[in-house]
Ligand SMILES: NC(=O)C1=CN([C@@H]2O[C@H](COP(=O)(O)OP(=O)(O)OC[C@H]3O[C@@H](n4cnc5c(N)ncnc54)[C@H](O)[C@@H]3O)[C@@H](O)[C@H]2O)C=CC1
């Protein structure tokens with residue numbers, strides 16, 4: 001028997017995962033989706049050839065349920081699902097903040113739950129998906145979750161106590177880089193460059209830096225020092241970044257994201 005996987009609440013993250021699974025070789029006939037709006041269900045059906053069903057039907061038909069609704073909608077989804085989820089289903093949560101104990105308390109005793117924090121680069125198979133086991137999830141459940149999310153990028157197992165920090169770093173992380181590119185493009189405008197050229201220059205600098213960070217085996221400080229010539233241009237920029245407290249701002253920003261992830265733990269805030 002082929003295993004079925006259902007994505008429940010197929011919005012931005014659910015669709016990114018679904019599209020990646022299909023790119024990675026999953027047959028659309030082994031995938032189910034659920035959506036709140038019928039137009040959205042139809043869109044997913046037309047775009048991917050997957051069947052759109054109700055949450056209850058997904059729970060009955062699929063061995064693995066991947067829940068990708070907003071944290072605030074998770075309680076209502078679980079109320080709807082709980083009577084239909086047999087205890088041998090693997091339930092994977094993609095939601096920020098919500099602990100595995102939240103699911104375990106609302107599902108049949110012994111239901112295996114795995115918590116995953118992925119990110120939007122799943123759309124280009126460059127996601128970072130951080131994975132933690134709930135109290136009934138086994139090695140097999142973790143390996144299965146890694147196989148699914150490994151199709152859209154890298155995976156890393158962490159203790160659940162580190163999930164809020166991971167959410168602040170890699171879950172939200174792409175947004176910080178987009179923000180920096182936006183700000184640096186504005187700087188290019190100030191320096192007299194046309195917007196499209198400023199954008200292209202800074203995006204390519206970001207891609208080059210990202211590839212070197214990943215592939216060079218060198219520490220970020222070493223890489224930065226290689227750019228920073230004595231009495232040169234870069235050190236003048238670095239002095240401004242330090243005097244404006246950019247490092248401290250980033251530390252405070254990620255701490256705020258971590259704290260918000262903790263606040264979302266109840267699923268209804
Ligand atoms: N957007 C991001 O960068 C990331 C988001 N996440 C997490 O992924 C989850 C989803 O986020 P997004 O995809 O951005 O949100 P989204 O709003 O695009 O998708 C959620 C979808 O769930 C649907 N939905 C809500 N209740 C439903 C129900 N009872 N039955 C069926 N469908 C239902 C909504 O209509 C919506 O389409 C959140 O829990 C978020 O914390 C995790 C990592 C990154």
Ligand SMILES: O=C(O)[C@@H]1CCC=N1
Pocket residue numbers: 096167171172
């Ligand atoms: O902003 C959020 O709450 C979600 C979770 C991580 C990225 N986006």
